[in-house]
Amino acid sequence: MVSKLNTPGQRYMYRIRNLPLTLIHPPKGLAPLELGKLWRYRDLLYLFVWRDIKVRYKQTFVGTAWALLQPLIACLVLTLFFGKLARISSGEVPYPIFAYTALVPWTYFVNALTHSSNSLIFNSTIITRVYFPRLIIPISAVATGLLDFAIALLILFGLMVFYGIIPTPALLTLPFFMLMSLATALGFGLWLAVLNVEYRDIKFILPFLTQIWLFATPVAYPSNLVPEKWRIIYGLNPMAGVVDGFRWAILGTNPPHIPLLIASITVVTILLIGGLFFFRYKEDTFADVV
Amino acid sequence: MGNIAIRTVNLGKLFYLNQKKRGKLRETLEEKIRLSLKHLFTALSPDAKKNEKKHPFANKHIWALKNVSFEVKHGEAVGILGHNGAGKSVLLKILSQVTKPTEGYAEIHGRVGAMLEVGTGFHPELTGRENIYLSGAILGMTRREIKTKFDEIVEFSEIGDLLDMPIKYYSSGMQGRLAFAVAVHLEPEILLIDEVLAIEDISFKEKCLSKLKEIVREGRTVLFVSHNMDSLKTLCNRAILLERGKIVFDGDIKKAISKYLSGNPDAKL
CATH class of the missing domain: 1.20.5 (Single alpha-helices involved in coiled-coils or other helix-helix interfaces)
Known part of the structure; x- marks a missing residue:
């Protein structure tokens, strides 16, 4: 068998087959992100997303309808308590669509954050046995939620028709705010997923965190309830920027407060890039620790 | 070289x-x-x-592997021998990049496919067909590669009509067959195989062994961890014997096996 490579011609064949050389060495601190590698593993990313979508509603009674029910029920509750009882002002738009518009990105965010934070643990058997860029796991967790997001968005368009809301040119910014909610979920999700590998406390912290977070986000109330001078600090919660952006894009009412939006975008960018590096830095230890 | x-x-x-x-x-x-x-x-x-x-x-720590140096040429089939905890699986995990070494380094020329545990990535709620794609992708195949080999994999696994049933309804033997069928159709130049022949079904085991022999005959490089001396003997000419993380023997398979059997620590107890 070895003699296969003995003549120059065969060596040449060997070289043009261009076998990749892999060097395996101890971890050396900060690793490059190797985003190109992610691209080579895109089939796996696709299959993880597809698996999670297929499996998500298996053995449930209403199935995919959960994608509709989650934001709709939340909308009903908010309308009842905040719209009717507390009489929170929703400006010139009816309260239900005011709340639902915010709930579409919010529900996506909470689900995507929860799934990505738990994703490394759920896939621990694969992590300890097969090599692939681990970033695929939280990314696929965040991407899986996009289907539910799209379904909830369709209902939103339906509600717009129902309430006679005419889209403004601001609607064109919607993809940007969608992307921003994805980036927020991934940014936080990367950090929490890595921490979750070592400290399962994260699993218990998450439900609290998202509950408290809901109050810090202008879902049930408009962000102009927050005094103007506090808006930048308020914007440090990136979901504040996302939700304000969504309302503006869909309802065409108040444009987002610019300092608030800039604060949100800055936080998301720092968190996401930092999270990617933190993840890569810790990636080598996952198989030993998880 | x-x-x-x-x-x-x-x-x-x-x-x-x-x-x-x-x-x-x-x-x-x-x-x-x-x-x-x-x-x-x-x-x-x-x-x-x-x-x-x-x-x-x-002891506060343990060296699962220590000073392990060896070379394997293209086309060689090398068995890895050792008792539980000798470091065989850790070695394969390092070579397949699942875990990083603490010291030293390794060079690998060519793509690596690892069959570290059969059925990795199988999802019980998905059908056999879906799991072939999933597990194939996890093991490093592209969707196109799986598509071209799909019929071969199904035929090899002998699962027949159950292909479109969720595999949670499969017997464990059937799941094992399907998993092995996927893994054995990996294409890379270097294959790392860990104890995958722990299959009860004797006729299927024979089939797996002959498939592995075929892989060796094709000139691919194989590192093979097994406790089954017979399959090791039929597949490999050379073996590396590990003891407490160190190489104690590297050479002819028969010598390695006799050394392995004589050095059984269980016998001393």
Whole structure:
């Protein structure tokens, strides 16, 4: 068998087959992100997303309808308590669509954050046995939620028709705010997923965190309830920027407060890039620790 | 030297045993209390000193691999022998990049496919068909590769009509067959195989062995971990014997096996 490579011609064949050389060495601190590698593993990313979508509603009674029910029920509750009882002002738009518009990105965010934070643990058997860029796991967790997001968005368009809301040119910014909610979920999700590998406390912290977070986000109330001078600090919660952006894009009412939006975008960018590096830095230890 | 497939130089892997227990913070505390109680008992027993030495967690860390250096040429089939805990699986995990070494390095020329545990990535709620795609992708195949090999895989696995049933309804033997069928159709130049022949079904086992022989005959490089001496003998000419993380023998398979069988630590107890 070895003699296969003995003549120059065969060596040449060997070289043009261009076998990749892999060097395996101890971890050396900060690793490059190797985003190109992610691209080579895109089939796996696709299959993880597809698996999670297929499996998500298996053995449930209403199935995919959960994608509709989650934001709709939340909308009903908010309308009842905040719209009717507390009489929170929703400006010139009816309260239900005011709340639902915010709930579409919010529900996506909470689900995507929860799934990505738990994703490394759920896939621990694969992590300890097969090599692939681990970033695929939280990314696929965040991407899986996009289907539910799209379904909830369709209902939103339906509600717009129902309430006679005419889209403004601001609607064109919607993809940007969608992307921003994805980036927020991934940014936080990367950090929490890595921490979750070592400290399962994260699993218990998450439900609290998202509950408290809901109050810090202008879902049930408009962000102009927050005094103007506090808006930048308020914007440090990136979901504040996302939700304000969504309302503006869909309802065409108040444009987002610019300092608030800039604060949100800055936080998301720092968190996401930092999270990617933190993840890569810790990636080598996952198989030993998880 | 263009014909080296794998070269490892002073590969070492350190595991911390007394490391603060991962997981919940409370567990860390509980673990501490339990360990100190244990220490108390060992100290009270008459041959305390002896016990302390033998206590497996007395050392703070353990080298699962230490100074492991070897070369494997393209087209070689090498068996890896050793008792439980000798470091065989850790070695394969390092070579397949699942875990990183603590020291030393390894060079690998060519793509690596690893069959470290059959059925990795199978999802019980998905059908056999879906799981072939999923598991194939996890093992490093592209969707196109799987598509072209799909019929072959199904035929090899002998699952027939059950293909479109969720595999949670399969028997464990059937799941094993399907998993093996996927893994054995991997294309890379270097294959790392860990104990995948732990299949009960004898006729299927024969089939797997002959498929593996075919892979070796094709000139691909195979590292093969097994406790089954017969399959090792039929597949490999050379073996590396590991003991407590170190290479104690590297050479002819028959010598390696006899050395392995004579050095059985269980016999001493």
